[in-house]
Amino acid sequence: MIVCDLQPPQLTSFYVCDVHSLNTILVAGMAVVDFLFEVDSMPNAAEKYQAHDARIVAGGGAANAACTIAKLGGHAQLAARVGNDLMGKLIIEDLQRYSVDCSLIVTTDGARSSYSSVLVDADGERQIVNFRGEGLSDDISNMESTNPAAVLADTRWIAGTTAAFELARQKGIPAVLDAEAPIDVQLLELSSHIAFSRQGLESITGSLTTVSAIESALRQLAQNNPGWFAMTDGANGVYSLYQSEFLHQAALPVDVVDTLGAGDVWHGAFTYWLGCGYNEVEAVSFANAAAALKCARSGGGRACPDLKEVRSCLAGIANN
Numbered sequence: 001m002i003v004c005d006l007q008p009p010q011l012t013s014f015y016v017c018d019v020h021s022l023n024t025i026l027v028a029g030m031a032v033v034d035f036l037f038e039v040d041s042m043p044n045a046a047e048k049y050q051a052h053d054a055r056i057v058a059g060g061g062a063a064n065a066a067c068t069i070a071k072l073g074g075h076a077q078l079a080a081r082v083g084n085d086l087m088g089k090l091i092i093e094d095l096q097r098y099s100v101d102c103s104l105i106v107t108t109d110g111a112r113s114s115y116s117s118v119l120v121d122a123d124g125e126r127q128i129v130n131f132r133g134e135g136l137s138d139d140i141s142n143m144e145s146t147n148p149a150a151v152l153a154d155t156r157w158i159a160g161t162t163a164a165f166e167l168a169r170q171k172g173i174p175a176v177l178d179a180e181a182p183i184d185v186q187l188l189e190l191s192s193h194i195a196f197s198r199q200g201l202e203s204i205t206g207s208l209t210t211v212s213a214i215e216s217a218l219r220q221l222a223q224n225n226p227g228w229f230a231m232t233d234g235a236n237g238v239y240s241l242y243q244s245e246f247l248h249q250a251a252l253p254v255d256v257v258d259t260l261g262a263g264d265v266w267h268g269a270f271t272y273w274l275g276c277g278y279n280e281v282e283a284v285s286f287a288n289a290a291a292a293l294k295c296a297r298s299g300g301g302r303a304c305p306d307l308k309e310v311r312s313c314l315a316g317i318a319n320n
């Protein structure tokens, strides 16, 4: 295994190049409302529990990633589906506050939008119960008009992800899958970049208790697919295959306040940086910094940093 230090040589270009601030990233997948409760410890019995703080925030993997891209300076186009109900209105209003382009969101009369209960404990760990919604549309026709630099999609809306990845293939641009369980294997074939969560990879391979088991699992998947493979592993950082080398890029050490949405921020930042023309190693370093900064503050997946914050974080590492 090759252990990358946090400033791979390629990153030198990063400090001098201008980012294409209007780089468009198409994100397809889930947009939900999270009812977030901060508790001292996770409930484990059928009793009443008290939250010491609570908030209602719009969330969902794709929606959080789109907000991250917009905050980093990109043009984030979110393709998602909501019902014409209270939750749907809340989702769109909140995304617009983050400057996400909502023109591809399909709203269906009579459908029920998705929402979740999210508990965050004193260690920043979370427990989520999600209702996926009902009667939501599979109309993906409006995606055809888009012209993105890269595409990111989650595993929660198969028709949307399939359409977005087919568009990416036609245009020859990166198609990044946030591979969370349950994973439809057909989506793996359509992706050019697959970044599993640990749970996502283990849902395909079974339990991965050692680093060499992670390497074998990624290598086995790479035998049948020419794409780029990685697994994000929370505070352990990211394992990936890059030009046949197995790499480990450590997470940044931060005082963790809230890990909710870290993976979503990571995928948004990774895809944005790929779309800006950086390679996978550079994009992983960038995404690790963005996700760590997110973990150091509360607010779930919407607490993503802006480009200036990520840059100064990486510059701080480079100077140490």
Ligand SMILES: Nc1ncnc2c1ncn2[C@@H]1O[C@H](COP(=O)(O)OP(=O)(O)OP(=O)(O)O)[C@@H](O)[C@H]1O
Pocket (backbone or CB within 6 Å): 196, 197, 198, 199, 232, 233, 234, 235, 236, 237, 238, 250, 251, 252, 253, 254, 256, 259, 260, 261, 262, 263, 264, 266, 287, 288, 289, 291, 292, 295
């Ligand atoms: N405690 C932490 N400290 C520093 N960085 C973290 C921490 N947790 C997560 N990260 C960063 O975020 C990335 C993604 O996190 P993780 O692997 O937990 O995503 P996930 O399992 O998809 O979870 P989710 O999508 O629910 O946030 C990690 O690879 C790492 O770079």
Ligand SMILES: [Mg+2]
Pocket (backbone or CB within 6 Å): 178, 180, 197, 263, 264
């Ligand atoms: Mg995730």
